[in-house]
Amino acid sequence: xxxxxxxxxxxxxxxxxxAQKVVRQLPQPAExxxxxxxxxxxxxxxLVREGDEVVAGQALLTDKQSGRIHIPSPIGGRVKSVVRGxxxxxxxxxxxxxxxxxxxxxxxxxAVQEGSLVERLCQAGLFCFFRQRPYDVVASPDxxxxxxxxxxxxxxxxxxxxxxxxxxxxxxxxxxxxxxxTIAPVHLGICTCQEKLLGGLDALxxxxxxxxxxxxxxxxxxxxxNHVSPVNKGEIVWTLRPQAVIFIGRWMQxxxxxxxxxxxxxxxxxAEPQYVETILGAPLRDLVGTxxxxxxxxxxxPLVGEKAGADDFLxxxxxxxxxxxxxxxxxxxxxxxxxxxxxHSTSRSYLSWLMPGKKYAPDCRIKGGKRHMIxxxxxxxxxxxxxxxxxxIKAIITGDIDRQEALGIYEVAPEDFAVAEYVDxxxxxxxxxxxxxxxxxxxxxx
Numbered sequence: 203x204x205x206x207x208x209x210x211x212x213x214x215x216x217x218x219x220x221a222q223k224v225v226r227q228l229p230q231p232a233e234x235x236x237x238x239x240x241x242x243x244x245x246x247x248x249l250v251r252e253g254d255e256v257v258a259g260q261a262l263l264t265d266k267q268s269g270r271i272h273i274p275s276p277i278g279g280r281v282k283s284v285v286r287g288x289x290x291x292x293x294x295x296x297x298x299x300x301x302x303x304x305x306x307x308x309x310x311x312x313a314v315q316e317g318s319l320v321e322r323l324c325q326a327g328l329f330c331f332f333r334q335r336p337y338d339v340v341a342s343p344d345x346x347x348x349x350x351x352x353x354x355x356x357x358x359x360x361x362x363x364x365x366x367x368x369x370x371x372x373x374x375x376x377x378x379x380x381x382x383x384t385i386a387p388v389h390l391g392i393c394t395c396q397e398k399l400l401g402g403l404d405a406l407x408x409x410x411x412x413x414x415x416x417x418x419x420x421x422x423x424x425x426x427x428n429h430v431s432p433v434n435k436g437e438i439v440w441t442l443r444p445q446a447v448i449f450i451g452r453w454m455q456x457x458x459x460x461x462x463x464x465x466x467x468x469x470x471x472x473a474e475p476q477y478v479e480t481i482l483g484a485p486l487r488d489l490v491g492t493x494x495x496x497x498x499x500x501x502x503x504p505l506v507g508e509k510a511g512a513d514d515f516l517x518x519x520x521x522x523x524x525x526x527x528x529x530x531x532x533x534x535x536x537x538x539x540x541x542x543x544x545x546h547s548t549s550r551s552y553l554s555w556l557m558p559g560k561k562y563a564p565d566c567r568i569k570g571g572k573r574h575m576i577x578x579x580x581x582x583x584x585x586x587x588x589x590x591x592x593x594x595i596k597a598i599i600t601g602d603i604d605r606q607e608a609l610g611i612y613e614v615a616p617e618d619f620a621v622a623e624y625v626d627x628x629x630x631x632x633x634x635x636x637x638x639x640x641x642x643x644x645x646x647x648x
Contacts, residue, residue, distance in 0.1 A: 205413075206394060206413040206414070206415050207412060207413065207414050207415070207416075207429050207430075208415045208416060209414065209415065209416025209417070209420045209425070209429075209586040210416060210586070211416075211417075211582070211583060211584055211585060211586040212357075212416055212417030212418050212419055212420060212584050212585075212586050212621060213417055213418060213548065213584045213621050213624070213625065214357060214417045214418050215359045215418065215505075215546065215562075215624070216359070216559070216560065216561045216562065217359045217360055217469075217470065217504065217561060217562055217563065217564065218470040218561045218562065218563040219360065219468050219469040219470040219471070219472055219475045219524075219525075219563070220360060220468055220475060221360070221362065221363075221466035221467060221468040221475045221476050221477055221522070222474075222475055222476050222477075223363070223366050223477070224476045224477065225464060225476070225477045225478070225479055226476055226477070226478045226479070227478075227479050228478050228479060228480045228484070228488055228489075230277065230299060230481065231277075231299065231480065231481065231484045231485055231488055232298060232299055232485075233279075233282060233296055233297060233298040233299065233485065234275075234276050234277055234296070234297055234299075234481060234482070234483035234484055234485075234515065235285075235294040235295065235296045235297070235483045235485075235515035236262050236263065236273050236274075236275065236276070236294065236295045236297070236483055236518075237293065237294045237483070237515060237517065237518065238263055238273065238292050238293075238294075238295075239293060240517050240518040240519055241273065241330055241340050241518065242333075242338065242339045242340065243337065243339025243340045243644070244265045244271060244273075244330065244339075244340045245265060245266040245267050246263045246264070246265070246266065246273070246292050247263065247264050247265070247266040247269075248262075248263060248284065248292065248295070249261050249262060249263060249264055249272075250262050250281050250295070251281065251284075252281050252282070252283060252284055253280065253281060254280070254281045255279075255280055255300075256275045256278060256279065256280070256281060256297060257275070257278040258274075258275055258276065258277050258278045258458075258459060258460075258461075259274045259275065259326065259327060259458065259459035260274060260275050261273065261274055261275075261327055262274065262275050262281075262295045262297070263292075263295065265340070268342065268343065268344070270321075270324045270329075270343055271324055271329055271330050271340060271343065272324065272325070272327040272329075272330065273327060273330050274326070274327030274328075274459050274461075275297050276297075276461040276481045276482045276483045277297060277299055277481060278299070278300070279297045279298050279299045279300045280297065280298055280300050281295065281296070281297055282296045282297060282298040283295075283296045284296075294515065319381060319384055319385060320343050320385060321343070323343075323450070324343050326453055326459055327459060328446070328449055328450055328453060328459065329341070329343055330518075331442060331443070331446035331449065331518070331519075332440050332441070332442055332446075333440065333441045333442070334347070334438055334439065334440050334441070335424065335427060335433050335438070335439050335441065335612065335613060335615070336433060336438070336611070336612035336613070336640070336643075336644075337612075337640050337641075337643070337644045338424075338614075338615035338616065338640060339640075339644065341438075341440050345438050346386070346438070347385075347386045347438045347439050347440040348386065348387075348431065348437055348438065348439055349386055349387045349388070349389050349431055349439050349440075350382050350385065350386050350387070350388045350389070350439070350440045350441070350442060351388075351389045351391070351423050351426060351427050351430075351439055351440070351441045351442075352379075352382075352388065352389070352390050352391065352423070352441070352442050352443070352444055352447060353391040353421050353422065353423040353426055353443075353444070354368075354390065354391065354392050354393070354396060354399060354444050355391070355392065355393040355396060355414075355421045356418075356421040356422075356503070356521075357393075357417060357418035357419065357420055357421045358418055358419070358421070358503040358504075358505050358506060358620070359418075359503060359504050359505060360466070360468040360469060360503050360504060360522060360524050361421075361466070361503050361521065361522055362464070362465065362466035362477070362521040362522045363466075364399075364444050364445075364521075365395075365396055365398070365399050366464075366477065367444075367445065367463075367464045367477070367521070368399065368444075368448075371448045371451075372401060373451070373455070374448045374451030374452045374455060375444070375447055375448050375451055376401075376402075376403065376406070376451065377450075377451035377454045377455055378446075378447035378448060378449070378450040378451030378454065379403065379406055379409055379447060379451075380406060380454075381450055381451070381454050382442070382447070382450070383406060383407060383408035383409050384408075386440070387408050387409075387410065388406075388408060388409045388410070389410050389412060389426070389427075389430055389431070390403065390409060390410065390411045390412065391412050391414055391421075391423065391426040391430075392411060392412070392413055392414070393413075393414060393415070393420075393421065394413055394414070394415045412426065412430055414426060414429075416586060418621055419586065419617070419618060419620065419621055420586065422615075422617055422618055423441045424441075424587070424613065424614060424615050424617070424618045425586055425587055425618065427439060427441075427613065428587040428588060428589070428613055429587075432588070432610075432613060433612050433613045434612070435607060435612055437612075443519060443521070445463050445521060448463075449461060461481055461482040461483075462479060462480070462481050462482075463479070463480070463481070463482060463521075464477045464478070464479050465477065465478055465479075465480060465489065465516065465520075465521060465522060465523060466521065466522040466523070467489050467490060467522070467523050467524075467525075468522055468523075468524050468525075469500075469504075469524040469525040469526050470525075470526060470527065470563035471494070471497045471525040471526060471527060472490065472524075472525050473491075480516070482516060482518060483515050483516055483518070484515065484516045485513070485514075485515055485516075486499055486501070486510060486511075486512055486513075486514050486515060486516060486523060487512045487513065489516070489523050490512065490523060490525055492512075493511075493512045493525065496527060496528045496529075496530060496531045497525055497526070497527060497528055498525070498526050498527070498528045498566050499511060499512055499514070499523065499524075499525055500523065500524040500525070500526065501514065501516070501517045501520055501523060502517065502520040502522060502523075502524070503520075503522055503524060504524055504526060504564075505620040505621065505623075505624060506616075506617045506620050506633070507520060507522075507523075507524065526563075526564065526565065526566055527563070527564075527565040527566070528565060528566050529565025529566050529567040530567075532565060532567070541553045542554060543557075544562065544563075545562065545564065546562045546564065548584075548624075548625045549627075568629060570629055571629065572628065572629045572630065573627070573628045573629060574628065575592075575595075575596070575599075575628045575630060576627065576628060577592055578627070579592070580622075580625055580626065580627065581595070581619075581622040581625075581626070583625075584621045584622055584624075584625055585618075585619075585621070585622050587610075587613065587614070587618065588610075589609060589610040589613065589614065590609055591619065591622055593605075593609055594606065594609040594610065594611060594614070595619075595630070595632060595635060595636075597609055597611075598611070598635055598636065598638070598639035599635060601642070603642075603643060603646060606639065606643065611639065611640070611643060614636060614640075615636070615640075616632075616633035616634070616636045616637045616640075617633070618636075619632040619633055619636055620632075620633060
């Protein structure tokens, strides 16, 4: 294991409602949904119709461009509906459970050992969980990455603790790492508090463990790539969330696709914050229960997740679901002039800065309108990458592609700007701006 990488810039935001280290086993949901919108960069082509019988692991969608990347059904059952949006955009494929719900598409363990591992992952429907830098999109099986990066921790507020999620899945995780190491060198990022997580992982061939110490967003895989092996133009790295490594490990052990996972249900509006064991694509109402009129469900953590409703489904790349107060029923007198002991501020505008360890229960109000972008250096104080974040945002807004490349856009993803967006006094949607910039750059370079 290499020397600890210490990061100074960032911001830890402590919120009420962290999930307790307790797991509640949920029954198999009556229906699940696969959402192609979760798989950024993939052009979905439907492989099933409403009423078709499917088994767990069977491909429901494929990438129209390559024809090799499939998205599998998490359960066996019947295709209940195909949900489309504006201009017939494919939003979701809903599968309802039937009596044969335990039926699973199986290659058999022996078949897993044959042929190219990447091809086998494509056929099993597990390659769709690989993402790549640059562009932060679903990876291409035709590329040869210079490395595969996995971060086993997140310091985002209310994020799931992977050390707890891993309990009982240690062997599957190790098998997944062994498999990935045959494709490219694996770089595993751990927190200094996760020494017990190793369990011999640092002895695996072609696997390098990197220890990180620092505030949020030190757990972002993009930050770790920047400090271990920065991405230059023409280079490609793949990233994978640790839960997907477990999916691959189970598949290596059994030849079956098993998309069960532990998800943290957290937030100040959750009566009993805890972990639940469910399956990818499960209805959020099964996880969070009844949601009030002035509450917001977030598919993911508060800084990176997306607004959802109780009728939505668990996204493919999240490890937590949060419920926070919406704030649309709050009416305050005197506004910002109040001392505000119960609200967080990074600029010492409130007296709450005198209590650095205090936990907060914020609502979802923006508290102010959009303003002109002020080059005050506030992004750089919480952005632990060797990139001038403010100048990069300006280059994206103005469409200056040459400037974007020079400033390191190939290394970043929207989530890397989550903390900067939180402290931004200009109220800019930095994550949306970066996502749009990456999409435009990808089209230009196609």
